[in-house]
Amino acid sequence: MHGTRSVRQLLTRAFAVLVLLIVCAGLAEMTAVLLQHRVVNQLTTHVQPLQVANARLRTVLADAQRSLRGYLLTGDGQLLDTYHVARGEYHAAIGRLRELAVTGPERASVREQAERADGWWTLAERQWQAPPRSATAAGFVTEGKTLFQAFVAASDSLDQRLARRAASLQRRSATLGWLTVTAVSALTVVAAGLAVLTARRVNRDITAPLGRLVNVLERRRGGDRTIRADPDDGPAEIRAVAAVINTTADKSDRGRAAEQYVARLRADVRHLGYRIRAHLVVDDAIREAIDGLARILRADHVLIRLRYDGSDTPAIFSLHDEHLPGGPLSALAGCDLGWLDTGDAWTTDDEEPAETVHPPDDERAACARIGDGPVLTVAISSGDECIGALTLIRDTGSPWTPVEVRLAEGVVADLGRGVHLARLYEHEQHVVARLKDLDTAKSDFMSTVSHELRTPLTSIAGYLELMLDEEAGALVAPQRRMLEVIARNTRRLRELIEDMLILSRIESGDFRIEKSEVELGSLVDNALAAIAPAAAKASVGVHTEIDRPLRLDADPEQLDRVLMNLLSNAVKFTPPEGTVTVRAGRDGDELVLSVADTGMGIPAAEQQALFARFFRASNAIHQAIPGTGLGLSIVRTIVDNHGGTIAVTSAERVGTTVTVRLPVTAGSS
Amino acid sequence: MTVVLVADDDADIRDLVAFKLEQAGHEVIAVGDGQAALEQARSRHPGLAVLDVSMPGLSGIDVCRMLRADPATAGMVIIMLTARVQEQDVEGGFSAGADDYVTKPFSPRELVSRIQALLSRARA
Numbered sequence A: 001m002h003g004t005r006s007v008r009q010l011l012t013r014a015f016a017v018l019v020l021l022i023v024c025a026g027l028a029e030m031t032a033v034l035l036q037h038r039v040v041n042q043l044t045t046h047v048q049p050l051q052v053a054n055a056r057l058r059t060v061l062a063d064a065q066r067s068l069r070g071y072l073l074t075g076d077g078q079l080l081d082t083y084h085v086a087r088g089e090y091h092a093a094i095g096r097l098r099e100l101a102v103t104g105p106e107r108a109s110v111r112e113q114a115e116r117a118d119g120w121w122t123l124a125e126r127q128w129q130a131p132p133r134s135a136t137a138a139g140f141v142t143e144g145k146t147l148f149q150a151f152v153a154a155s156d157s158l159d160q161r162l163a164r165r166a167a168s169l170q171r172r173s174a175t176l177g178w179l180t181v182t183a184v185s186a187l188t189v190v191a192a193g194l195a196v197l198t199a200r201r202v203n204r205d206i207t208a209p210l211g212r213l214v215n216v217l218e219r220r221r222g223g224d225r226t227i228r229a230d231p232d233d234g235p236a237e238i239r240a241v242a243a244v245i246n247t248t249a250d251k252s253d254r255g256r257a258a259e260q261y262v263a264r265l266r267a268d269v270r271h272l273g274y275r276i277r278a279h280l281v282v283d284d285a286i287r288e289a290i291d292g293l294a295r296i297l298r299a300d301h302v303l304i305r306l307r308y309d310g311s312d313t314p315a316i317f318s319l320h321d322e323h324l325p326g327g328p329l330s331a332l333a334g335c336d337l338g339w340l341d342t343g344d345a346w347t348t349d350d351e352e353p354a355e356t357v358h359p360p361d362d363e364r365a366a367c368a369r370i371g372d373g374p375v376l377t378v379a380i381s382s383g384d385e386c387i388g389a390l391t392l393i394r395d396t397g398s399p400w401t402p403v404e405v406r407l408a409e410g411v412v413a414d415l416g417r418g419v420h421l422a423r424l425y426e427h428e429q430h431v432v433a434r435l436k437d438l439d440t441a442k443s444d445f446m447s448t449v450s451h452e453l454r455t456p457l458t459s460i461a462g463y464l465e466l467m468l469d470e471e472a473g474a475l476v477a478p479q480r481r482m483l484e485v486i487a488r489n490t491r492r493l494r495e496l497i498e499d500m501l502i503l504s505r506i507e508s509g510d511f512r513i514e515k516s517e518v519e520l521g522s523l524v525d526n527a528l529a530a531i532a533p534a535a536a537k538a539s540v541g542v543h544t545e546i547d548r549p550l551r552l553d554a555d556p557e558q559l560d561r562v563l564m565n566l567l568s569n570a571v572k573f574t575p576p577e578g579t580v581t582v583r584a585g586r587d588g589d590e591l592v593l594s595v596a597d598t599g600m601g602i603p604a605a606e607q608q609a610l611f612a613r614f615f616r617a618s619n620a621i622h623q624a625i626p627g628t629g630l631g632l633s634i635v636r637t638i639v640d641n642h643g644g645t646i647a648v649t650s651a652e653r654v655g656t657t658v659t660v661r662l663p664v665t666a667g668s669s
Numbered sequence B: 001m002t003v004v005l006v007a008d009d010d011a012d013i014r015d016l017v018a019f020k021l022e023q024a025g026h027e028v029i030a031v032g033d034g035q036a037a038l039e040q041a042r043s044r045h046p047g048l049a050v051l052d053v054s055m056p057g058l059s060g061i062d063v064c065r066m067l068r069a070d071p072a073t074a075g076m077v078i079i080m081l082t083a084r085v086q087e088q089d090v091e092g093g094f095s096a097g098a099d100d101y102v103t104k105p106f107s108p109r110e111l112v113s114r115i116q117a118l119l120s121r122a123r124a
Helices: A006-074 A078-100 A104-129 A135-221 A236-278 A282-298 A361-370 A402-470 A477-507 A518-539 A556-572 A604-609 A616-623 A631-641 B011-023 B034-044 B060-069 B087-096 B106-124
Strands: A301-306 A315-318 A346-349 A375-382 A385-393 A516-519 A541-546 A552-553 A579-587 A590-597 A646-651 A656-662 B003-006 B027-031 B048-052 B079-084 B102-103
Touching: A006 A078, A006 A104, A006 A135, A006 A236, A078 A104, A135 A236, A135 B087, A236 A282, A236 A402, A282 A301, A282 A385, A282 A402, A346 A402, A346 A604, A361 B034, A375 A402, A385 A402, A385 B087, A402 A477, A402 B102, A477 A631, A516 A518, A516 A646, A518 A541, A518 A552, A518 A579, A552 A556, A552 A656, A552 B003, A556 A579, A556 A590, A556 A631, A556 A656, A556 B003, A604 A646, A631 A646, A631 A656, A646 B027, A646 B079, B003 B106, B011 B027, B011 B106, B034 B048, B034 B060, B048 B060, B048 B106, B060 B079, B060 B087, B079 B106, B102 B106
Parallel strands: A541 A579, B003 B027, B003 B048, B048 B079, B079 B102
Antiparallel strands: A301 A315, A301 A385, A346 A375, A375 A385, A516 A552, A579 A590, A590 A656, A646 A656
């Protein structure tokens, strides 16, 4: 814009000119007044008294001349007295006139009048002594008249001069008045113009730049951080204010940038914490922490010393394996951590560490050996136990700020939790692996047991059959009875082994459900056909009520096992002439299968434990009805695996009804 | 009368089967492992073999597969004995070429009747 000017200069110049103008106007006015005063003064104190005095002299002389002439013509003594009075006044009048006349021409004029008056007075003295009404007197009158007229002419000359002088003074006064009005008006107009100009310049050079500054401040307050005041706008003082505003803004922006940096560090550290805790392997969590800390906190070396549970030698990790023998951190890696407690933090440049932190000399020496840079050591804790130390090292450069120490502590807290969780997880994995091993061992054991039991059972049952067939010779009755007891128990043992094996396989998940579309009606038919000989032998009647079709998704072999177990139970526990009724039908999305018998029933107190393994009702045991106590357990497990339900209603010596509900489209496995 | 090869590592079961088959009028060659079974089958060409699946060394399934692979013994009738009821055993036995399958514990009477049935069918 313009060259650099200051507000002071601007205002000083503008007001100086204004003041000057006002002073000029005042001076002009004062001069005019003084001049007017002088004109008026001259008129009133000089010209007008002169006129008055001149008129007085003329009157005195005229009175003297008139009274003398009258005396000479009339001889009236009274007129002579008047003459003498005038003669007496003459000296005062001429004196007054002489006194007032100051200028050369006036004095000359007054002198001339006096001479002429004296000339007349000389003649007059002679006249009054002449006898009145004489010829001499008459002659004097004529002579006197000439002298008097000469005097009047001189008097008139002075009067005219004075009149001209008065007119000249009055003209000058008028001119002066007009000039004064004109000059003062002109000065006033100039002053007003200057004032307006000043106001406009003040507005342009001060108010506008100030307004722009205010605008900048308001925009900054409104969030525009990039805006700056123009340091070359306006006068020097406003430029200075703009410079101060810019400096403050820069400072504030730097402060804000620092805050944002810290906030970003915090966010980075938080995310690092998440990542650390997400690891399920201790070493991975530590590696994540080391790499993340080196990057976020700009550390040149990172060392982690961890005391493993129960082991005295700590596990050591470092950013670039500097802890290995010969590396820069090897000495520090060998230092004991006994001095460090939960929550402790120590930096080598900290002159006054916390009271509880007492790093031993070997730790200090090892830190000093690494280099001149600052070393920060923070305790890693799991719960209330210090499980190790994190050490961050910068080769050179800035010391660890309190913010960085706090961030490192935050990471260490996450690391502590992460290590704790990873250890728990590893432990859990270990336990799971062991359980799996155990489970496999159990399955293998069951399989082996079954095989190993079957082989001797084959021999027992086979030779028993040979003996009962009398292929080894004839048997006597007690021998046959005993051999039949052995045969019955062999069969029981065999069933027990089979059921145990089935149950074990179903539970281990080895016995997979192979679902297909099954017609339950046909399965029931097959099962009834299979059970028919046993039922006929026991004289038990079998009835069926089946609403076909009864299609469902299920494993046919397993359903067959369910039917066989339920039917054989019903037939087994029903006395001769009793009946077994099989019903099957559809109820909404479920198929309902029930097997009812008119058997011995189950004591109410024992129904609770009906599906427990090896459960046998007390009345069944009492009547020595053979059984393994595993049949209903198997049925229940299979029904559960098909997403179905099983219920039993029973009354002792009345009968038992088992109801199985199976979903048509099985969702669960 | 048919020559029958019986292979089982359990001597009691081997004797049981041999006794029952001899009673039924067959000539029995009893061996205790898969290798011996293979050798006897190749040297004496029995008409039928009863092979236990789980034997040390060569299993019954191995022996069965090898007999079927050899043209000289390919036409032999083979019955497998096993203590296991797992389906893969049954499938393994049949895929190896067994004619029938009997699980332990079995009835010697039923075994002999199955053998007679197989032999009469083979002769037919």
